[in-house]
Amino acid sequence: MEVKLISWTKDPIGTVAKAASMCYASEPSRNVVRGCIKSGHTSILEMANYTFEIRGISRSCLMQLTRHRHASYAVESQRYVTYDDVDWVTTGLPLVLSPMIEQQADVSLEAYKDMVAMKHRAEDARAVLPNCMPTNLVMTMNLRAMMNFMHERLCSLAQTEIRMLATEMKKCVIACPDHTEEDADIIKSILVSKCQAREIPYCTERKWCGRAPNVEAVKKLIFDGHQLQNAVESFANGAALKELAEEAKNFSEKVSENS
16 A cells, blocks of 8 residues: 655645634634634635545455545546456455455456456456455545544544555645644644544444443443432532521521510
């Protein structure tokens, strides 16, 4: 897998700051950007675009990548490009499976080459090519879409290959020449897995890695906290009523003595 950042919006975070300041008729600043992100007003991040050249990912990884719809993709076409020798992509797959996968992929490739040799169109012959087929693409993604992408694909439960892709993309964006050190800090804070993106980290997945508490555990903590708060309030209210009753009793006794 090879990932390169080949183009980007000039001064990306500065452009975002300019957009954010327009909303509030204020001077552009990174603090305004941080404030917008913290309050969830992340549409301003769409003003910054990054273009990547990605080589050597599998077709199965590509299918996961293109599920992120708010991006633009130019992918090597299997209609117009034909293949002879192929290095199958088994990145992240169990080592015990790799030989079996590659063996079956070789059989598929031979069938593909036979069909092409028989003058069948490549776009028809490609039907036998496997998901471990390598591919190359150019992709443009705005920073808001990338934030969502990282929330999902940096998750420990994401498949290894696309998690590796997300990690490489993140490195490229952080190292963008137009970013100041403060810009890089802002990027680092938002390009994280979804559990780490929350002010109080928790996980919404049914199966979770343990990096953050499961949402059900957090709900229980909140419920128990409410129960404790209610108990304290009830105790406080009870003590106050008892004090009022004691004062009323004393007042009544004084009235009786004076009469």
